[in-house]
Amino acid sequence: MLFKSRRLLESVFLAVVSIASVFQLRAPAELQSLLWSEAILITALLLASLLGSKRVRRVCVIAIPSAPVLFGVLARFLGQPVAFELTAFSTLGCLALALACQTIKPRYVGLSVVISGFLVLFSSSISDDRSAFVFPLLWMVGCVWHLIANRWERLDLAIPESVTRSTINRPAAVLFSAILLFGTAYYAKHHTLHTSKLGLGIMPTSGGSKWSDPAARNGVGTGDAAIAAKDHAESFGAVDTDVFIESTESSLFDMFNDMVGEPKKRTKYEQRQALANQNLIPSHEQTSKSEQGSSSFSTDRSAPQEHNHFDNVVNDSVLQWEGPTGIRLALHRYDEFDGIVWTSSDHESANRVHHSTIDGNDWFFDPNSQSWRNTGEISVGLVKVLRLDSPRIPAPMMTAGLHVKDINRADFFEIAEDGCFQMPGRDKVPPLTVFHLACGCISEDDIRSGLTAQHASLDSQQSDWQQLTHSITRDLSGDYEKLDAVIKYLRSEFTFDRASVPRDGVPLQRFVQSRSGGDHLFATAAAVAARHLGLRSRLVTGFYVRPDSFEFAAGHASVLPSDVHVWAEVQLDDGRWFEIEATPGYIAPDFKASLWLRSRQAAAMYWPHGLMTLCITLMVVFTRQRWIDVCLVARWKAACWMSPRHKYRLAIRTIESRARMLGMPRMIGQTQREWIRSLTQSDQLILSNAMQFCDIADHLSFGSSASDNAPSICTEAAKQLVRTLDRRTLARLLAHPTS
Structure with a gap:
């Protein structure tokens, strides 16, 4: 019975690892509540099959392989269908688990181990997750333990008087195997050469002339290949060619008018009341033209109008993004605020990009990023412009450089006055152009050490919000803690509602009083609060990549006109800008903290619990x-x-x-x-x-x-x-x- 229990637990462990590898593959594309419910049901059936009576065990063993099929049908009924292939993989893993619970015949255990090994290797090989290699390593360590145990067990039964069963060699062998496997994985991860696509084509191009034309695989070339390029984010059209004769692209100004509302036209008397001693705009037409040219952004807007959308539109995506979701893609930045309108300062001029060749590819970098891009971690994302009437390139926070295939001219790009990448001399970015964007990463440690208040902005026109900011932060000492407290207060105490537009008064004051408004008011409040704390801030407009917009089959996220968004950025002492997200419902930027910082925070927050745990542990050890x-x-x-x-x-x-x-x-x-x-x-x-x-x-x-x-x-x-x-x-x- 002891040997059977040992074999049972080991084979069950290997089957559970295989199911976990499949679930890790399914997690990004499925409804999390259904996935967790399926995992809980399988766990309950497994425990019942191990601890229940003989009749209960038989029923549970039959029910375990049926669980993925049941939840697949339920997901389709709820409108969240699961791919048939993933359901089949999950069913195969549950079948291995059911076979592992049947220790009556040894061949069932062997079949379970073979099935689980196939699933683990196959799932990890097709997964894009960087941590997927953990599952085959766990399975290999468990399999080595299982094989060694079976070997010594056979020797023990064959010559019982000359062999003494011991558990000393098994852990040593498994430990050696684990070190060998993890070392091999680490070496392969950091030293394996990058793969490249097959050089010889096997199908003719859609309009091209060569059999080996890359358009045979990427959907690029002439004729209908450019239209087909919209299906995948990594396929692109020629930069120098405008594909469409008639264009229905919208500018960022049009999208904000549709989703947030049009800027209100104000008379000279109303401007004098709102702006006090600030320089007045001669007429309301100039304000509207200035915002349409993206040199300003007004916080005083009317309620958004309801628009009719045609049902025969195949795809209304503005962009396609291949990278992490829940991030923001910036198009315009504004650093001056007069109480109502955000504008871009004129003291900066456009900068030329720096051309650099990396691994045979031409990259164009922002010269201002030279001080930090060689020292920090860099991540590369991919954005494809589909229908955007703007020469600016949507880019995430701290974008250091970009790369476009077959483009080696630095005069194609420049850094605008506000720090955004753009294509000078063009009315818009050519459709279907793909940009590879190199973005810097910043940690919470960098923000805490590099965020220093210079001088507080004391604006009498924002006295209500300034007093509220002071009451939120008066008991805090650090600049990061103060800014974080204001952001958390906005996200928890205010309500996001773009249709909430009070009639009279200064927009920010009305927002503080009503505690409800659009994301442009949340971002304005956060930026103004940062200035009250002595930090330099600015407003950013662009797009938000929703997590639920990720298309699993295509491998990218689609950005729609309704995903326009406004947020704020704060500057560090070294010149870098980092995002702050004050609008509830939008995922805040994830600034990773080091292990030392997390340990300090945990010690400061939970030291009474740690002291009590230590006392209890010592008491338990002595007794x-x-x-x-x-x-x-x-x-x-x-x-x-x-x-x-x-x-x-x-x-x-x-x-x-x-x-x-x-x-x-x-x-x-x-x-x-x-x-x-x-x-x-x-x-x-x-x-x-x-x-x-x-x-x-x-x-x-x-x-x-x-x-x-x-x-x-x-x-x-x-x-x-x-x-x-x-x-x-x-x-x-x-x-x-x-x-």
Whole structure:
């Protein structure tokens, strides 16, 4: 039974690893609640098949492979269909788990191991997750343990007098295998050459002339290939060619008017009331033209109008993004605010990009990023422009450079006055152009150490918000803590509603009073609060990549006109800008903290809990024998439902565990009767009861079953023996081995 239990647990572990690898493949594309429900159901069926009665085990073993099929049907009913291939993989993993629970025939266990190994290797090979290699490593370590155990078990059964079963070699062999596997994986991860696409085409191009034209695989070339390029984010059209004769592209100005609302036209008297002593705009037409030219952004807007959309539009995506979702793609930045309108300062001019060749590819970098892009971590994303009437290139935070295939001229790109990449001399970015964007990464440690307040902005026109900012941050000391407190206050105490547009007053004051408004007001409030704290801030407009916009089959996320968004950025001492997201409902930027910073934060926040845990741990360590004995007694009392034979074995194991704690384990080759006799020989009464228990147990295990009261007698004898040979009695008997 011990060998069967060992084989059962090992094969179940390997099957569980295979199911986990498939679930990791399914997680990005499925509804999380259904996925977790399926995992919980499979876990419950597994526990029932291991701990239940024989009839329950049979039912659960049949039900385990049916769980993925059931949830696949349920997902389609709820409008969240699961791919048939993934459902088949999950069913195959559950079949391996069901076979692992059947230890009656060894071939079932072997078949389960083979199926689980295939699933783990296949799932990890097609997964894009960087941590997918963990599953084959876990499976290999478990399989090595399983094979070594089977080998030594066969040797032990073949020559029992010359081979002593020991657990010393198994952990050493498994540890050596794990180190070897992890070392090989680390070497392969950092030293394997990058793969490239097949150089020889096997199909003619869609309009091209060469069999090996890359358009045969990427959808690029002439004719209808440019239209087909819209299906995948990595396929692109020629930069110098405008594909469409008639264009329906919208500018960022049009999208904001549709989703946020048009800027209100204000009279000179209203401007004087709002702007106080600021320079006035001569007419409202100039304000509208300025925003349409993207040199300003007004916070005073009317309610968005409801528009009718045609049903025959195949795809209204503006961009396609291949990279992490939940991020923001910036198009325009504004750093001056007069109380109503954000504008871009004129003290900066456009900068030329720096041309650099990396691995044979032409990259164009922002010269201002030279100080930090060679020291920090760089991630590369991919954006394809489909229908955007703007010469600006949508880019994430801290974009250092870009690359476009077959483009090696630096005059194609430049850095605008506000720090955004753009294509000078063009009315818009050519459709279907793909940009590879190199973005810098910033950690929470960098923000905490590089965020220093210079001088607070004391604006009397924003007194209400300034007073509220002061009340939120007055008990805090660090600049990062103050800014984080304001952002959390906006995300928790205010309501995001683009249709909420009060009629009169300054927009920010109305927003603070009503505690409801659009994302442009949330971003404005966050930027103004940062200035009140002495930090330099600016407003950013662009697009938000929704997590639910990711298309699993295509491998990219589609950005729609409704995904226009406004947020804010704050500058560090070294000149870098980082995002702050104050609007509830949008995922905040994830700034990773180092292990040392997380440890300090946890120690500062949970030091009372840590101190209490340490005291409890020390108490448990010094009184561990008593607590182990309590657990043994609890396990014995909870076994009332077990059969008499199982109770007999559990009683022996309980007494063996108590004696092992006291330094008197049962020696290998010593029978249970002899060992119990050696323990109890100093007390004749206990010895008599122990021998009676051994006689009844032998009769129950090896004798005939004619006696109907033998099971009950053995149960009572086991209870009496476990109660008699407690920890104190065993300690007394071991202290006085003879009478």
